[in-house]
Amino acid sequence: MNDNLQDIEKLVGKYIDGTASIKEIAAIHTWLSESEANKVAFTKLKQECKQKQQSVANADWLKFEQKYGNAVKPSKKGKHLLGFISIAASISLVVGVSIHLMSNIKDNYSAVLAEASAAEVPEKTTINLSDGEQITLETSHSVVEIDNQGKQILLEDERVVEASGDTKSSKPGINQIIVPYGKTAELLLADGTKVWLNAGSRFVFPDHFNKQPNREVVLIGEAFFDVSHNADQPFKVITDEMVYTVLGTSFNIQSLPNSASVSAVLVEGSLQVEKKTLLNKQKVILKPGQKSQFLPKQDRMHVTNVNTAFYTSWKDGYLVLDKNRLGKLIKQIEQFYHSELVISNELIDMPTQLSGKLLLNEDPEQVYSALCDLTGMTYRIVANKVVFEKQ
Amino acid sequence: MIQEKKIAQQIREGNLEAFQEFYKSYFRRLLNYATMFINQSDVAEDIVQEAFFKLWNNREAINEDQTLVGWLYRAIRNQCINQLKQQKVHEKFIEFASNYEAIDKVYKHDFDLSLNDADDFYVWAEIKKAIESLPEKRREVYQLSKIEGHSHNEIAKELAITTKGVERHITLANRALRSKLKHLKTAIFVLALLP
Incomplete structure (x- = not known):
């Protein structure tokens, strides 16, 4: 009887994982129809078997997301609900993004980005650390540096705060900096990448990039990047509509809320620009001196040669x-x-x-x-x- | 069950994370089902993904008396049948067809679907009946070949007949099945399935 139960357990497990053969499912049917008790046992076994094969399930979902991409979005009702909790907005943003960075699933950002673009921009440059601490900076051009260990954050060359993430694990603290209109900020990330943030921008970044396949950051607004070279760990900038992937290069990205302008200008190196809806797989690789502009009405990317200085001088x-x-x-x-x-x-x-x-x-x-x-x-x-x- | 209802409610409200959980829980199970039907994993995968996508797009319109996965199950089954119309039968199909009732009952039990819609497996029951009505030796050969998947050589050895004899039994069995199933409304479908 015990043997029998173990066999059934195995069969139900295979059924849930989708690996059972026709004969095995038929065997489950025979067992189910033997007694009502077996039907109850089936429900219990189902619960126990559920959590197996998470990696397979994650990969399945990723495939689905890549196929249907932007077509699968949370409904507006949900957004309204979130909109009421405006005080919690910045916290939920950080949480949402940290989940993303772990799970590597791009479209989790959609809701977060939509929320953040609707949120108010503060009067002063504000940093939200992953532990909930909020720091405001008084300067019109703020300078923030993270040491290369990802342990400390240096503000304006004078103040030091401890980063809250665990430097040994792949779970860094996730921080956010918000730059108000009329001001700019300059950020040195743990990998040596330099980021200039333009007025009215939000930027989400981890304390460190240790043990992660990619160096991922999130941008709403406009920023200029000077990415430190590391071929083993591509640098990815995730925005509302696009994913920008680089190995080491300098470029400017503009991703204004509500798709007012979604463009990138490459100064040096090479930049891959990818539209998040992979339904129609839009991808271009920019050469230095080129600008990519996404045209939402025509749902396509337009590449032109430009004088990069027009697009990047704001950082100076x-x-x-x-x-x-x-x-x-x-x-x-x-x-x-x-x-x-x-x-x-x-x-x-x-x-x-x-x-x-x-x-x-x-x-x-x-x-x-x-x-x-x-x-x-x-x-x-x-x-x-x-x-x-x-x- | 309460948990499932909660997730269904969240999905209906447009909660993408709930949908993701739901997708992860049921995708493999449904893919296995579709693959048994179609036997072409890429086509089966497209059908299952498409059904999930339709579910998400129609989430507000789906009747609340019905489980979401039950809705998916039916959508996938119908799509598989449509697909079969354009496709030649695969070896495994008869095995699937003759076990269809059992498989269907397991999935329906799992997805909390009513077991009463008998018209569901009318066709399948007919196929089974037709197989059972074959003369004993012919049925044995047919079952060993199409359901248990033995080679003609193996069957010949097992039943102590020639390979030619095995082939002849199978040809005649197919002919008999075709004529027996001709009267069905889904005749075109069924005949297309039989080799």
Whole structure:
């Protein structure tokens, strides 16, 4: 009888794992129909067998996700529910992302990213450490460095906080930095990679990358990366729509909320840009001097050759001016200060001789007047909008 | 059971993590089922994945009296039958068909589906009946070959007849099965299945 039970246990296990043969399932049927007690025993065995083969199950899910990708999204109802808990938002973001980094499943981010892009941007640069501690920085260009052991975080060259992750395990602490509009930040990661964060951006990063197949970070907003070379551990930037994979290179990524702009500009090295919906498998590899732009309406990627300085100069605190670029410049300024600039098409199209650099001051009004000096316009602020007019 | 209901509720509300758990729990079991049907693992996998995808897209429309996995089971079975119409029968199919009732009952018991929808295995029961109605020797040869999967040589040795004799029995068995199953509404389907 005991032998029999062990056999049945094995059979049910195989049935649950999906490895039972036709004859074995038929044998389960014979056993089930013998008595009601066996039916109860079956239910119990089912529960016990459930947790086996997790790695197979994870791989199955990954395959499914890759196939249907973005088509499988949590419903809006769920998002609303989360939206109410705005205080808990930053914490849940960190938790959600740490699960992701462990499980290596990209689309777990979808909900997290959607939440984060809807959350308020704070007034000061804020770091949320994995242990729940929150640090605010006063500077307009903050500098944060993690030592190469992943044990300590150095703030503004003076303050030191302990990283909370376990450096020996593959479970690092997951931290988040949020840069408000009008400010920037500079980050040195444990692997030596340097990241410049533009105004209004969020960046999620681990204390260290030890024992992980990839160096994974998450970005909402805009950042410039100078990735330290390590061919054995690719560096991946995960954004709402894309995954950027590099071995060692420098590039700029813009991934604004609501797909306002999803682009990357490569300065040096080589960069793989991959759309997360693998349903239509969109992947391009950029060469230096190229820009990839995702066109959501046409659901495709567009690659052009560009002057990279236009896209990367913000990290050094200024915007590059060039004639015929007034429209683009206005957009950059709007993004940086999170302001709305109103300017007529007539003025945008007007031939100007803009050239040089526009310093990104902490005070937006200084930038507006500098722009006016250069173009011969005037500006006034009407109902939170900055209206530019002919002098 | 309470746990299952909770997960079903979460899925209906659009909780992707609950769906992921659900997928991981049932994918292999259902894939095994579809593979028995189709015997082409890549096609079977597509069918099962597609069914899960449809479930997710229709999650709000699925009747609450029904378990979600029960809904999947039916969707997969119907899709497999559709697929079979375009496909030649595989060796294992008859073995599957003659055990269909038992397999179906195990899955239905597992997925808490009503055992009463008899029309479900009408076709399968007919196949079984047809096999059983063959003359004794012919049935024995047919079963040894198609259900137990022995080679013609093995059967010849076992029954002390020639290989030619084995082949003849199988040809005649197939002919008999075809004519016996001709009256079924799903005749085209069934005939396409038999070699």
